[in-house]
Amino acid sequence: MKLRISAAWVGWLVAASALAAPVQDFGEINLPRLASRLKAISTAVQPVRVTQLGDSHTAADYLTGTLRERFQAKFGDAGIGWTPPMAVPGQRHALVIERSEGWALTNSRKDGDPDFPLGGYIAQAQRPGAAISLLPRNPLDGLWRVRFRVRAAQDGAGALDVDDGHGSRKLNPPEPGRGWQTVEQKLYFPFVVRAGALPAVELGGIELERLAPGVVLDSIGSNGAQLSIWQRWGKSWSAQLAERGSDLVILAYGVNEAFDDRLDLIEYQLNLQAAINTIRRDLPQAAILMLGAQDAARKRGAASKECVPGRPLQLAAVKRIQQKVARDSHVLYWDWEQAMGGPCSMKRWQAQQLARPDMVHFSQQGYAKLADDLFDNLMARLSL
Numbered sequence: 150m151k152l153r154i155s156a157a158w159v160g161w162l163v164a165a166s167a168l169a170a171p172v173q174d175f176g177e178i179n180l181p182r183l184a185s186r187l188k189a190i191s192t193a194v195q196p197v198r199v200t201q202l203g204d205s206h207t208a209a210d211y212l213t214g215t216l217r218e219r220f221q222a223k224f225g226d227a228g229i230g231w232t233p234p235m236a237v238p239g240q241r242h243a244l245v246i247e248r249s250e251g252w253a254l255t256n257s258r259k260d261g262d263p264d265f266p267l268g269g270y271i272a273q274a275q276r277p278g279a280a281i282s283l284l285p286r287n288p289l290d291g292l293w294r295v296r297f298r299v300r301a302a303q304d305g306a307g308a309l310d311v312d313d314g315h316g317s318r319k320l321n322p323p324e325p326g327r328g329w330q331t332v333e334q335k336l337y338f339p340f341v342v343r344a345g346a347l348p349a350v351e352l353g354g355i356e357l358e359r360l361a362p363g364v365v366l367d368s369i370g371s372n373g374a375q376l377s378i379w380q381r382w383g384k385s386w387s388a389q390l391a392e393r394g395s396d397l398v399i400l401a402y403g404v405n406e407a408f409d410d411r412l413d414l415i416e417y418q419l420n421l422q423a424a425i426n427t428i429r430r431d432l433p434q435a436a437i438l439m440l441g442a443q444d445a446a447r448k449r450g451a452a453s454k455e456c457v458p459g460r461p462l463q464l465a466a467v468k469r470i471q472q473k474v475a476r477d478s479h480v481l482y483w484d485w486e487q488a489m490g491g492p493c494s495m496k497r498w499q500a501q502q503l504a505r506p507d508m509v510h511f512s513q514q515g516y517a518k519l520a521d522d523l524f525d526n527l528m529a530r531l532s533l
Contacts, residue, residue, distance in 0.1 A: 170488035170522060172438070172530040176479035179436040184531040186396050187224055193362050196227030198394055200367040203401030203440075205240075207370030211513050212401075214243030215520030217366040223528075225363025228293065231393075234272035234352035235281050239372050244286055245357070251279030251344070257381045258371050264383035266298050266329045266353035267390055268369050273351050274344030277307070281342045283355070289338040294360055296333045297342075298353035298389070301325040307349035313340035321350055328385060329353055331392065335360075356393070367393070375409070376402040377420055379427075391431035398428050398435050403442030403471060404509060407464035410451045414463075418470045425478045438481040438527070439474075442467050446495045446508035456493035458508070465492075481530070488522045 174180060186197050199220065201213050221227070229244045235254055236247040249272070255262055257269030265271065272281065299309065299322045309320035313336040320342065322330040342352065358365050371378060379386070390398075406412050428437055445461060452459025468486065475482040489498055498504040503515030511519065 170484045172526045173482045174530060175476045177436050177481050183396055183436045187533055190224050190362055197364045197396045199397045200395040201399040201401055203370045204374040204405055205372040207368055207401050208240040208372050210241055210243045210368045211516035212520050213368035215517045216524055219524040220364040227361060227363030227365040228358035230365045231367035231369055232355050233268060233270040234354055246284045249281045251276045252281055264328055267386045268354050269382050271351055271353050274349035277346055279344040284339045292335045292360055294358045295336045296331050296356040298329050299332055299350050300329045301350045307344055307346035309350045310343050311340055313337040373405060375405045376424055387427050387431045395432055395435050399438045401440045403467050404445055407442055407461040407467045412463050414466055421474045441471050441484045443485040444489050444495045483523055488519055
């Protein structure tokens with residue numbers, strides 16, 4: 150008797166075998182603390198905060214959106230997390246929509262400012278009455294703890310007002326001329342921020358949390374970013390990350406480095422080590438998880454000959470450096486490429502409609518599969 154195996158069954162086997170990338174522990178000293186925080190979350194005063202910093206995979210908030218859903222379904226919903234000060238073209242947040250009138254965005258990927266805050270975005274009012282509205286994609290009840298990153302260059306800068314339908318209040322930094330500062334308000338959704346006279350106080354980011362225990366996940370990304378984008382942010386950005394008090398920091402860079410034919414590999418390794426050292430210094434209690442660079446396919450430019458179309462020429466070297474730094478720095482490591490099925494797997498993911506035609510980004514379903522794999526293996530590592 151001949152055994153017949155359907156194409157659908159073969160596809161399922163391929164997909165199932167691909168989602169098998171353990172979270173490796175190279176000696177992360179804060180792993181027990183993270184597990185303890187999650188186990189005791191129902192009685193915790195502060196939520197468990199997860200912060201992912203990365204490129205377009207993070208900025209799209211599909212991968213991080215599913216991670217957020219999984220964390221909150223298991224441990225409780227403590228809110229939305231960090232958002233840029235206004236909508237960034239080509240980027241999205243899974244839970245909120247930002248609409249603006251009369252504001253201009255300064256982006257650290259292409260613009261200059263000596264004091265970019267955490268995230269690398271600044272919103273500047275262009276006229277009195279300029280408005281930024283934050284609207285939830287689904288109805289959200291109750292009061293929220295909202296922290297605004299604000300900057301006023303001088304005394305007398307035009308005031309910002311925030312209105313949630315229950316009265317207007319000021320959003321001015323307590324000490325003008327002292328750089329980026331945090332102003333906290335208890336607000337209902339939706340709410341609107343409006344500028345007074347020019348020059349108005351600037352916005353550098355917004356943090357949104359429920360007044361409840363659980364997990365909150367920050368998705369801090371920038372399309373096209375490499376890890377070196379941190380060097381374009383101001384001197385105080387890591388102190389702002391420390392103020393966030395994150396329990397887990399996820400580093401999700403690498404694919405843009407792999408596509409950079411001029412990438413200095415020695416400099417990249419030094420920058421990656423310095424990035425981990427910065428987090429260790431300013432968030433000594435946080436566990437660090439590095440996501441290894443994904444598989445990708447290159448249709449133009451320098452490419453390896455092992456795949457059709459070929460992988461970016463620098464991809465293998467970037468992954469070797471990531472693995473070495475993760476091991477030397479004693480952090481957690483998740484092999485994104487292994488979760489896809491190994492080298493040259495991107496073409497199969499694209500054929501299964503799990504990846505987009507550019508063979509770099511993923512479909513919503515693809516991101517969800519990857520996030521499920523990452524979450525399940527992280528929970529296994531934490532024994533939760």
